[in-house]
Amino acid sequence: MTSTLDVSIDAGSADRVDAADEHPLVSQVRDFAYNTLAPRALQTDREGVTADTVEELRRLGLLNHLAPARFGGAELDKAAERRVHEHLAYGDFNTWLAWAQHTGLIVHFTALADSGERIGELGERVLRGEILTGTAISDARHYPTRYVRATPVDGGWTITGTVSWVSGWGLNTLLSVAAIDPTTETQLLALIPADDERLRAEPLGLVAANGSRTWRVTFEGAFVAESNIVTRTPRSEWNHRDQNIVSDVRPQVFGVARAILDELDASGTEAAVAVAQAWAPQFTRYRALAYSLTDRATSDPKGPQYFENRLTLKVEVLRSLHEIARALTVSRAGSGILDTDTAALHARSAQFLQIQSQNEHSRTAQLAHIAAAAHHREPVA
Numbered sequence: 001m002t003s004t005l006d007v008s009i010d011a012g013s014a015d016r017v018d019a020a021d022e023h024p025l026v027s028q029v030r031d032f033a034y035n036t037l038a039p040r041a042l043q044t045d046r047e048g049v050t051a052d053t054v055e056e057l058r059r060l061g062l063l064n065h066l067a068p069a070r071f072g073g074a075e076l077d078k079a080a081e082r083r084v085h086e087h088l089a090y091g092d093f094n095t096w097l098a099w100a101q102h103t104g105l106i107v108h109f110t111a112l113a114d115s116g117e118r119i120g121e122l123g124e125r126v127l128r129g130e131i132l133t134g135t136a137i138s139d140a141r142h143y144p145t146r147y148v149r150a151t152p153v154d155g156g157w158t159i160t161g162t163v164s165w166v167s168g169w170g171l172n173t174l175l176s177v178a179a180i181d182p183t184t185e186t187q188l189l190a191l192i193p194a195d196d197e198r199l200r201a202e203p204l205g206l207v208a209a210n211g212s213r214t215w216r217v218t219f220e221g222a223f224v225a226e227s228n229i230v231t232r233t234p235r236s237e238w239n240h241r242d243q244n245i246v247s248d249v250r251p252q253v254f255g256v257a258r259a260i261l262d263e264l265d266a267s268g269t270e271a272a273v274a275v276a277q278a279w280a281p282q283f284t285r286y287r288a289l290a291y292s293l294t295d296r297a298t299s300d301p302k303g304p305q306y307f308e309n310r311l312t313l314k315v316e317v318l319r320s321l322h323e324i325a326r327a328l329t330v331s332r333a334g335s336g337i338l339d340t341d342t343a344a345l346h347a348r349s350a351q352f353l354q355i356q357s358q359n360e361h362s363r364t365a366q367l368a369h370i371a372a373a374a375h376h377r378e379p380v381a
Contacts (some may be wrong), residue, residue: 013291014284016079017086025061025074026083032060033091038259041092045211045345049098054132054171057099064129066106068113071127073106082251082291089255093349094211096252098168101135105176108189108230120227122174122191134172134194136163136217140187141242141359143180143235148219150179150188156225159190162218169194169201169215176230177219185235191228198222208352244297246362247310249290249317256349257283260324263342264331272331279324286317311362315369318354325350
């Protein structure tokens with residue numbers, strides 16, 4: 001499939017991600033993911049990510065791994081950050097999901113701190129890794145049919161509406177909420193304490209990533225002071241930025257893929273090992289191309305963004321992830337569908353990744369790809 005893309009594969013970006021394992025923090029994260037998170041991943045999926053796990057992440061430095069050194073952060077570069085995401089998703093997808101929601105605010109406050117702007121008490125707590133934050137942005141992709149509304153009032157804003165998905169609920173001290181002022185077509189990123197009395201939350205019965213503590217949250221006129229508005233972005237600009245997220249194959253996909261391939265390879269079954277050996281080189285190519293395309297677009301924001309190429313690649317990678325997850329289930333025979341088997345866990349993680357960071361454009365691309373596949377099948381006599 002990758003040969004149909006009119007771009008060359010530059011392995012440099014992926015090589016830098018591999019080399020990041022030499023960084024002390026990344027090495028510690030790898031050990032933690034493989035030796036601590038992975039052995040209890042099934043339990044976490046059943047019972048949920050715990051406060052003790054969040055404390056382990058904090059002690060490692062993963063609640064401020066991107067923050068400036070003056071705040072105690074590790075200042076990880078892009079390659080090292082990707083490797084951290086890969087390792088955590090490899091060890092436990094639920095923990096990765098609850099943690100990954102937090103990273104966006106670190107980026108925001110780091111940019112503010114580096115520019116000399118005031119970051120406030122909450123910003124300092126984020127940069128020092130004292131708290132885990134959650135993200136409530138998913139419904140912004142559905143504007144204007146469904147969104148969280150921001151209404152200006154004296155001294156700040158009131159936030160009203162429902163966010164369909166907030167991961168890490170019950171562990172988050174603070175939420176970053178994407179709220180839209182429709183009168184100006186401006187999107188705000190607002191900070192709201194998770195224990196605000198004007199928040200109402202309800203659990204969701206997920207069949208995938210059920211241990212991520214993902215809840216639906218409604219804001220009933222929550223007040224946000226002007227000082228707790230982190231960013232203001234025109235909707236057109238936000239849509240462009242979000243297209244980068246929607247189009248990319250992100251590191252968590254490769255972390256889950258590696259976990260599946262490793263289990264196939266370790267199965268001791270000749271047919272299962274053959275699947276791993278057949279697919280591992282393909283995922284190596286996918287990964288190199290995905291990181292290369294993203295970095296090319298980032299290096300020249302006014303140049304080609306390769307959105308269609310990136311989305312085409314994403315659709316193919318997700319299809320391939322489904323294939324290897326299916327192979328692992330098949331290799332386990334009947335046990336592969338038990339909730340005590342990691343094959344079922346990985347299959348659910350792969351299912352979740354089919355719909356994560358999805359908008360209408362990406363959903364249509366995936367469905368068109370699936371429909372087109374039927375026309376390439378030889379009819380069965």
